[in-house]
Amino acid sequence: MLNYLKIFITQPKKIHQAKKLSFWQAFGLVIIISGVTLLPIFTQLYRSYQDLSPSLADIQSKIPDFEIQNSEMILEEDVNSFIYEIDSSLFIFDPHGEMSRETINKNLENGYLMAGGFLENELYVANQLNEISLPYQAVNGLxxxxxxxxxxxxxxxxxxxxxxxxxxxxVILTSLFTALFVKLITLLNGYKYSFGQVWKIVLAAFLIPGLIAFAATLLNLNSLFLTSIIRIIPILLAVYSIFYDPEKHSR
Structure with a gap:
């Protein structure tokens, strides 16, 4: 497996060798890619935690008593929505639904590493690479x-x-949908790959963009443009590698 990983990272032309992975090797690759994907997320989460920790008491003083009950936010007293700026992060308290996800994500274009908080129906956190939503149904009692x-x-x-x-x-869902698109390309070009083979190749193609995202986070180079590029790299790498596969016209 280590030899495969070395090939996938250092020799993009040979990513097509991922088609030879066993099921358990492919499952292990899913775990590895998930870990690589989490690296930039946890890096930004840690930075935001460092920013937010000294401000917790101040934030608490601005927020009325509330509790999530029956998938709804119950407020002890009415309060206007507000945004609390903490260095490289934004905390949002919006129980009235005045801000959408799109509005929050747009703030990330201004150089913030992370933005999120309590929205009308969900707890939402986003950075320039990923976003996560927890519906209030999942956090009843908070x-x-x-x-x-x-x-x-x-x-x-x-x-x-x-x-x-x-x-x-x-990672599983995105790789499967990406594999469907790449599989269509292979069919149009007469390349004989099973869907399972294409999926494994696509999985391997996720490694390099994951490492690029982590490096960009460490260097504070994240941007929406870079994120858009990173998201199409797996498709490009998979197709590029398949093109150089000498066995592409045979099983």
């Missing part, structure tokens, strides 16, 4: 005590577990 230091740390731990499961699921 209240303003989340902003106390110890509880906030515990919440982040649970949130991280949810994030891991979400990313793992997203």
């Amino acid at each position: 209240d303003q005590s989340i902003f106390s230091g110890s509880f906030f740390t515990q919440f982040l731990a649970v949130f991280s577990l949810v994030l891991i499961v979400s990313v793992f699921t997203a």
Whole structure:
């Protein structure tokens, strides 16, 4: 497996060799890619946590008592929606639905590493590479005590577990949908690959963009343009590698 990983990262032309992976090797590759995908997310999450921690008491003072009950936010007193700016992050409290996901994501164009908070029907967090949503149905019982230091740390731990499961699921679904598109390209060109082979090749093609995203995060080079490029790289790498596969016209 290590030899395969070395090939997938250093020799893009040979990514097509992923078609030889066994099922369990492919499953292991899903886990590895999920880990690589999580690296930039957790890096930004840690930075935002460092920014947010000193401001928890101030944020708590601005938010009325609330509790998530029956998938709804119940407020002790009415309050206007607001945005709290913390260095490279934005915390949003919007129980009245005045801000959409699109509005929040647009703020990321201004150089913020992460933005998110309590929206009308969900707990939402996004950076320039990924986004995650927890409907209030999944966090019933949550209240303003989340902003106390110890509880906030515990919440982040649970949130991280949810994030891991979400990313793992997203890697599988995204790779399957991408494989469908690449499979169509192979059919149009008369290349004889099974869907399983194409899926494994696509999986391998996710490694390089994942590492690029991590490097961009470390260097603070994230942008919506770079994110758009990173998202199409797996397709380009998969098709590029298949083109150089000497066995593309035979099983």
